[in-house]
Amino acid sequence: MRRFFAQNINASGDKAVLTCDEARHIKNVLRMKPGDEVLLIDGSGAEFRSVISSVTGDSVELDIIEKGACEADPNVLVTLFQCLPKQGKMEVIIQKCVELGVYAVVPTVSDRCVVKLDGKDSKLQRWNKVSVEAAKQCGRANVPEVKAPAKLSSLDPSEFDIVLFAYENEGDRTLKQALKAAGDLRSAAVVIGPEGGFTPSEAEELIEKGAVSVSLGKRILRTETAGMAALAQIMYELEQ
Numbered sequence: 001m002r003r004f005f006a007q008n009i010n011a012s013g014d015k016a017v018l019t020c021d022e023a024r025h026i027k028n029v030l031r032m033k034p035g036d037e038v039l040l041i042d043g044s045g046a047e048f049r050s051v052i053s054s055v056t057g058d059s060v061e062l063d064i065i066e067k068g069a070c071e072a073d074p075n076v077l078v079t080l081f082q083c084l085p086k087q088g089k090m091e092v093i094i095q096k097c098v099e100l101g102v103y104a105v106v107p108t109v110s111d112r113c114v115v116k117l118d119g120k121d122s123k124l125q126r127w128n129k130v131s132v133e134a135a136k137q138c139g140r141a142n143v144p145e146v147k148a149p150a151k152l153s154s155l156d157p158s159e160f161d162i163v164l165f166a167y168e169n170e171g172d173r174t175l176k177q178a179l180k181a182a183g184d185l186r187s188a189a190v191v192i193g194p195e196g197g198f199t200p201s202e203a204e205e206l207i208e209k210g211a212v213s214v215s216l217g218k219r220i221l222r223t224e225t226a227g228m229a230a231l232a233q234i235m236y237e238l239e240q
């Protein structure tokens with residue numbers, strides 16, 4: 001069933017209104033009509049089986065029939081701290097990591113990041129739109145938030161059960177070994193460096209703070225591949 005992102009579900013939870021892109025898609029692209037069924041997600045983790053009640057100028061009204069839980073969202077909440085990559089790669093990283101089950105993404109600024117953010121939040125809005133589209137496409141009800149960019153030094157390990165620091169110079173411990181040693185987890189952070197990797201002092205600081213350095217395998221992965229590889233390994237190991 002088609003999924004749409006609803007920001008306007010009423011307080012009693014039995015009606016919703018879609019506007020803007022979502023309404024245009026229903027009306028002009030899919031040409032759906034009153035009586036057609038769709039699934040609504042509101043980003044909270046729930047999904048709502050709904051029937052279109054009216055299609056007007058620029059809005060679509062729906063009656064909600066049933067609220068259910070979504071099986072597609074992982075129980076372990078994995079936040080990706082992705083050091084800012086060069087041009088355009090962030091969108092692909094967000095799209096693929098949402099498909100792979102990431103809970104949230106923090107665009108992260110580290111010493112060797114080449115990209116400088118201009119402080120405008122148009123990029124952040126665009127990244128969150130990519131997340132919504134990816135969540136809808138892959139059947140998730142929880143829409144991962146792309147948070148405001150933050151400095152690597154602001155990462156607070158106490159917010160997570162484990163911080164997995166993907167380090168190209170880690171020769172011993174694999175991600176799998178780190179997860180096995182950690183036992184049951186409710187949350188995890190994964191830190192991925194930029195194209196130029198981490199400086200020695202960044203690596204030292206992360207480890208001092210309690211992050212666990214892990215190898216993702218024998219080959220050096222591009223920054224845009226590393227987050228996806230880490231997510232896929234975590235979801236496989238934790239059976240999420």
Ligand code: SAM
Nearest residue numbers: 166167168192193196197215216219220221226
């Ligand atoms: N410039 C670095 C070098 O040549 O060694 C490579 C940096 S790599 C392109 C970007 C980031 O991906 C790294 O900082 C790390 O977080 C992650 N990464 C890539 N391959 C990895 C691996 N085999 N194990 C752990 N992390 C890896």
